Amino acid sequence: MQKIILFILTTISIACSSSQSDNVTFDDLVIYAPRAGSSVTAGFTNISNSTGETITIDAITSPQFNIVEIHETIIDNGVAKMLKIEKLIIDNDESVALKPGGKHLMLIDAKKVILEGEEINLIVELSNDQTMNLKTPAVSRFSN
Numbered sequence: 807m808q809k810i811i812l813f814i815l816t817t818i819s820i821a822c823s824s825s826q827s828d829n830v831t832f833d834d835l836v837i838y839a840p841r842a843g844s845s846v847t848a849g850f851t852n853i854s855n856s857t858g859e860t861i862t863i864d865a866i867t868s869p870q871f872n873i874v875e876i877h878e879t880i881i882d883n884g885v886a887k888m889l890k891i892e893k894l895i896i897d898n899d900e901s902v903a904l905k906p907g908g909k910h911l912m913l914i915d916a917k918k919v920i921l922e923g924e925e926i927n928l929i930v931e932l933s934n935d936q937t938m939n940l941k942t943p944a945v946s947r948f949s950n
Contacts, residue, residue, distance in 0.1 A: 830855050830896070830932060832940055837913065839922045839944035847920070847944075849911030849928075853894075854901040862933035863894040869927055872915035879907055888912070893933075922946050 830853065837849035855861050866874040877888040891909065896902050904910045913926075920926070923943050930938040 830857060830861060830936065830938065832930075832938070835928075835940060835942045837911070837926045837942055837944055838947045839920050839924070840913075840916055841947070845914070845916040847913045847916075848906075849913060849926075850904050850906065851911070852901055852903050853896060855896040855898055857934060858898055859934065860895060860897045863896070863930060864933055865931040866911070867929045867931075868913060870917055870920060871913040872917060873913075874928065875912045875914065876904070876909060877912045878909045920944050 833852045833854065835849065835851040838847045840847040853863075863876065866876070868874050876891040876894050878891055879886055879888055881887075894902065894909070902909065911928075922945060925941050926944050928938075928940040930940060932938070
């Protein structure tokens with residue numbers, strides 16, 4: 807009888823932990839160190855949603871920058887322009903690529919000089935009341 811109860815409890819435990827593995831992921835996060843004399847830089851990542859519901863990125867902040875925004879580059883009459891995306895919507899089981907020439911992170915007004923290798927922190931607020939803390943080292947724009 808104890809073996810049956812143990813088996814049932816183990817099965818329930820595994821089922822519960824499997825549903826908790828559904829989440830939002832930021833893969834291949836890259837943030838460039840700002841160029842010398844600049845306090846603005848860009849970041850790129852692939853965001854995947856496996857939460858079981860559509861989610862929205864409501865806000866992104868960083869202790870190293872006064873402003874973090876998601877922008878999209880568009881071509882308007884032959885001129886490239888960046889438009890701010892107020893809230894990024896990601897459907898369940900979908901992903902959104904933030905990449906050069908498309909949607910991307912803009913980190914604006916660095917609070918101090920950011921050097922290559924320095925850790926950049928991002929706090930991401932999602933519509934499902936989840937807050938994510940991301941960390942990545944600033945990289946050179948010229949590294950491969």
